[in-house]
Amino acid sequence: xxxxxxxxxxxxxxxxxxxxxxxxxxxxxxxxxxxxxxxxxxxxxxxxxxxxxxxxxxxxxxxxxxxxxxxxxxxxxxxxxxxxxxxxxxxxxxxxxxxxxxxxxxxxxxxxxxxxxxxxxxxxxxxxxxxxxxxxxxxxxxxxxxxxxxxxxxxxxxxxxxxxxxxxxxxxxxxxxxxxxxxxxxxxxxxxxxxxxxxxxxxxxxxxxxxxxxxxxxxxxxxxxxxxxxxxxxxxxxxxxxxxxxxxxxxxxxxxxxxxxxxxxxxxxxxxxxxxxxxxxxxxxxxxxxxxxxxxxxxxxxxxxxxxxxxxxxxxxxxxxxxxxxxxxxxxxxxxxxxxxxxxxxx
Amino acid sequence: xxxxxxxxxxxxxxxxxxxxxxxxxxxxxxxxxxxxxxxxxxxxxxxxxxxxxxxxxxxxxxxxxxxxxxxxxxxxxxxxxxxxxxxxxxxxxxxxxxxxxxxxxxxxxxxxxxxxxxxxxxxxxxxxxxxxxxxxxxxxxxxxxxxxxxxxxxxxxxxxxx
Numbered sequence: 001x002x003x004x005x006x007x008x009x010x011x012x013x014x015x016x017x018x019x020x021x022x023x024x025x026x027x028x029x030x031x032x033x034x035x036x037x038x039x040x041x042x043x044x045x046x047x048x049x050x051x052x053x054x055x056x057x058x059x060x061x062x063x064x065x066x067x068x069x070x071x072x073x074x075x076x077x078x079x080x081x082x083x084x085x086x087x088x089x090x091x092x093x094x095x096x097x098x099x100x101x102x103x104x105x106x107x108x109x110x111x112x113x114x115x116x117x118x119x120x121x122x123x124x125x126x127x128x129x130x131x132x133x134x135x136x137x138x139x140x141x142x143x144x145x146x147x148x149x150x151x152x153x154x155x156x157x158x159x160x161x162x163x164x165x166x167x168x169x170x171x172x173x174x175x176x177x178x179x180x181x182x183x184x185x186x187x188x189x190x191x192x193x194x195x196x197x198x199x200x201x202x203x204x205x206x207x208x209x210x211x212x213x214x215x216x217x218x219x220x221x222x223x224x225x226x227x228x229x230x231x232x233x234x235x236x237x238x239x240x241x242x243x244x245x246x247x248x249x250x251x252x253x254x255x256x257x258x259x260x261x262x263x264x265x266x267x268x269x270x271x272x273x274x275x276x277x278x279x280x281x282x283x284x285x286x287x288x289x290x291x292x293x294x295x296x297x298x299x300x301x302x303x304x305x306x307x308x309x310x311x312x313x314x315x316x317x318x319x320x321x322x323x324x325x326x327x328x329x330x331x332x333x334x335x336x337x338x339x340x341x342x343x344x345x346x347x
Numbered sequence: 348x349x350x351x352x353x354x355x356x357x358x359x360x361x362x363x364x365x366x367x368x369x370x371x372x373x374x375x376x377x378x379x380x381x382x383x384x385x386x387x388x389x390x391x392x393x394x395x396x397x398x399x400x401x402x403x404x405x406x407x408x409x410x411x412x413x414x415x416x417x418x419x420x421x422x423x424x425x426x427x428x429x430x431x432x433x434x435x436x437x438x439x440x441x442x443x444x445x446x447x448x449x450x451x452x453x454x455x456x457x458x459x460x461x462x463x464x465x466x467x468x469x470x471x472x473x474x475x476x477x478x479x480x481x482x483x484x485x486x487x488x489x490x491x492x493x494x495x496x497x498x499x500x501x502x503x504x505x506x507x508x509x
Contacts, residue, residue, distance in 0.1 A: 033436055036420045040434040048478050116432070138462070150464045151436035156450070157459030159436045163450050168461035198455075225456020 008085065008107025008124065015127020018304060019295040020243045022175040022215070025086070026133040026232075027122035028141055029160045029169040031151040037161040038097065038114045046098040046114050053113045056147035057102055062140065066104040074099055077326075080317030086124065088112055109136060116161050117169075119144070128174060128239055130232045138228075157224065164221075168228050173219035174239045179292045180249035181242075182214045190245055191216070194238050198222055212281060213288030213311075218242070250296060265293030273344050278337035283314040302344065310343060351378035353385075363387055417441035476506050 015021070031037060032052065035045050050070065057063045073079070074093060082088035087103055087110040100113035102121075111121035121140055125132040151159040157167035165171070181187040191201045202217045218239060220231045253261045268289030272278075278286075291307045293299040313322055314336050320327055323335060351357040357378025364374050377387070412425035422434030424442050433439065439446060450457050480503040487496040 031436060036435040037433060039430075039432055040420055040422065044482070051478065141462075145464060152464035153436075153439060153459075154463070155458060156439055157461055158464065159439050161432045163433070163446060164453055166450060167454065167459045170461070222454045222456070224450060224454035224459055227461045 008087075009126065014305070015125055015129045015132075017239075017243050018127040020176055020178070020246050021128040021239065022126075022177060022308065023086075024125045024127065024129050024133045025122055025171075025173050025175070026130070026137040027120060027171045027173075028137055028158075029117040029165045029171075030119040030121075030141070030144070030148075030158055031160060032118050033149045033151045035118065038116060038118060039161065041097075041114075043098060049118050050098055050100040050113050052148065053111075053119060053144075054100055056144050057111070059147050060140075060143035062102065062104070062109075062143070066102055066109070069101045069103075071098055074101055078317060078321055081315070081321045082110075084315035084318050085312060089115060089120075091115065109140060111140075117165070119148075128236065128243070130172065130236055134172070134228065134232060165223055167224035168226070168231065170223060170228055170231060171219055172228075172232050172235050173217050174235060175215060175217050176239065176242060176246070177213075177215050177288065177291060178242070178246050179214045179288060180253050181246050183253060184249045186245065186249055190242055194218055194242070197234065197238065199235065199238060213284045213291075215288065250292075254296060261292070261296070262298055264289055265296075265298045269293065269299060269344070272340050275337045275341070277333045278314075278340060279333050280314060280316055280336070283336060283340060284311065287311050287314070306343070310340065314340060349376055351376070351381055353377050353381040357381065361387065412445075415442065415445070477503065480506060 015024070032049060035041055035049055038046070038049075041049070054063070054068060057068070069079075079088070079093050082101070082103075083090050083093060085107065087107065088101060089112065092099065092101075092112050092115045095114070097114050099115075102109075102111040102113075104110065108125065109121065109123050111119060113119060121137065121144075123133045123136040123140070125136075153159060158169035160166050160169055178187060178190070181190055194201050198221055200219050200221045202219070203212060203215070218235060220235060223231070226234075268286040272283075272286050272290060287307060287310055290299065290302070291304070291311075294302055294304050294307055312318055316329075316332055319332060319336055319339065322339070327335060349359045351359045352375040354377075357380050359376035359378055361379065361382050362374055362376050363382070364372055366372055377385075381387075409425060412428060413423045415424040416422070417434055417438045418441065419437035420434035422438055424445055427433055427438070427442065433442075447457055480499055484496055484499040484503060487493075487499055
């Protein structure tokens with residue numbers, strides 16, 4: 001993991017349908033059979049779980065290709081950047097229990113030990129790419145299982161601390177950018193459709209977060225009674241439909257409201273290139289506007305990958321990690337503006 | 348004062364309709380004492396009673412939920428309802444009948460059909476055992492219980508050698 005300027009390969013914006021889909025994520029929740037679930041376990045159970053999973057990661061060869069962090073390192077306030085990069089959850093970083101965290105060198109794979117479940121690991125892929133994400137997650141799952149005894153029942157599947165994650169223990173999601181559907185006010189219909197078939201739709205940073213920059217996360221709610229591939233197929237299907245709607249809406253905008261769209265895009269770019277003070281939220285919204293321009297070919301000198309990279313690096317903790325300094329909010333807003341300006345003037 | 352139709356002594360304050368064996372309705376007036384003994388209640392009081400009965404039932408269910416405890420981790424079902432988190436894998440067996448309707452509500456299904464675990468590996472169990480034995484051994488040494496420590500050391504060697 002490099003807290004500096006690089007970001008995970010899942011943000012390369014090179015995956016399928018990258019104009020609409022930023023990333024695909026597959027997360028699996030697993031627990032050890034003979035240890036109480038994290039919130040009810042004793043500190044020595046927490047320690048043992050960290051040790052055992054670390055052993056397993058070493059044996060499977062994963063540890064060689066990544067980094068392992070433990071409590072002291074996770075208590076570092078800078079670890080907020082793991083959340084901003086979607087690699088760890090806020091609860092996990094804030095927890096006082098003994099925890100372990102693994103992240104692969106490419107930042108596609110990450111694993112939390114002693115989050116709500118003993119193990120929660122995920123694989124991210126660029127664009128709409130469930131085969132890539134699921135295959136990698138399943139491979140890690142199999143390797144870990146050769147070393148660990150999972151809590152499993154033939155009736156309920158993989159047993160989790162909360163029954164909402166039972167069964168496959170799998171949460172599959174796609175992060176989509178839907179500015180045209182928002183502008184044309186078609187978004188409500190699409191989201192209602194997704195919810196109707198049992199999927200959840202959330203903002204950029206998961207549960208309870210607002211939809212900054214018109215980014216939405218679509219994921220499965222149900223984890224029992226369907227195979228992993230059935231779950232994935234459902235989300236992939238609805239994603240393909242959403243992609244289609246969004247592209248049609250973009251086409252419509254370009255035909256009917258070209259000047260307005262160009263105005264929005266170039267205002268975003270103008271502000272990003274000219275601002276001397278830039279808050280994190282304003283930056284995300286402007287970058288989202290720029291992203292629309294890049295995908296529509298209105299802006300050509302900046303690549304989608306640069307836009308995606310910028311989106312992560314302007315987040316407060318990532319910015320500080322990049323600059324290697326702890327900054328106040330006001331200092332951050334100023335330095336953010338400078339960083340964005342320099343990046344976009346010399347892309 | 349009208350005397351009670353049943354005992355003939357008390358003051359009749361309550362009208363009661365009753366159905367005889369032939370299905371004929373007769374109305375009688377009775378005194379509070381006879382009403383109490385035979386369990387007759389006025390409609391208003393009955394309403395109050397229904398509420399009481401429901402509260403009582405709810406209390407009994409709650410009481411039942413706190414008595415329902417997972418023998419493995421000690422979590423009560425009432426506690427699970429409060430926190431929405433189970434205590435251990437065994438809870439799924441301990442609260443099986445209570446959880447099935449809940450799981451059905453959440454997932455529209457109760458039978459897992461996805462990937463299955465191969466049921467765990469010996470190696471994993473061994474690692475846990477080694478860790479536990481090591482902890483016990485250092486505890487015994489700290490307590491200067493050398494006899495116990497020697498036994499634990501032998502056991503540890505045996506487990507590690509497997």
